[in-house]
Amino acid sequence: QVQLVESGGGLVQAGGSLRLSCAASARTFSSLTMGWFRQAPGKEREFVVAISWSGGNTYYADSVKGRFTISRDDAKNTVTLQMNSLKPEDTAVYYCAAVYYGTTGWELPRKYDYWGRGTQVTVSS
Numbered sequence: 001q002v003q004l005v006e007s008g009g010g011l012v013q014a015g016g017s018l019r020l021s022c023a024a025s026a027r028t029f030s031s032l033t034m035g036w037f038r039q040a041p042g043k044e045r046e047f048v049v050a051i052s053w054s055g056g057n058t059y060y061a062d063s064v065k066g067r068f069t070i071s072r073d074d075a076k077n078t079v080t081l082q083m084n085s086l087k088p089e090d091t092a093v094y095y096c097a098a099v100y101y102g103t104t105g106w107e108l109p110r111k112y113d114y115w116g117r118g119t120q121v122t123v124s125s
Helices: none
Strands: 003-007 010-013 018-025 032-039 046-051 058-060 068-073 078-083 092-100 119-124
Touching (some): 003 092, 018 032, 018 119, 032 068, 046 078, 058 068
Parallel strands (some): 010 119
Antiparallel strands (some): 018 078, 032 046, 032 092, 046 058, 092 119
């Protein structure tokens, strides 16, 4: 069983930055492909970014390319999402997700077995 806890959300003005973290309780964190999704009110959950269990591959949604950066620290069982140049349309609850040895379909929520409870990100205009 893997438990995921997000932190770092908050309120920021457009153009600002936030850093989200996801702490995982897993004996083999390095074997987990980690993803971030977001969900705005009245909308479906949307893929944001993922990083492979090997750490060698990342996959970004077009809407965040060049602005968001994902990284992982296997020694600390954490994955971090650095969000820069935030826009009001980035406002959502951000969820951390994980799957063991995920190799394909990283953008699909159904591919992930474990989810955090989410952290709110609000970007004001």
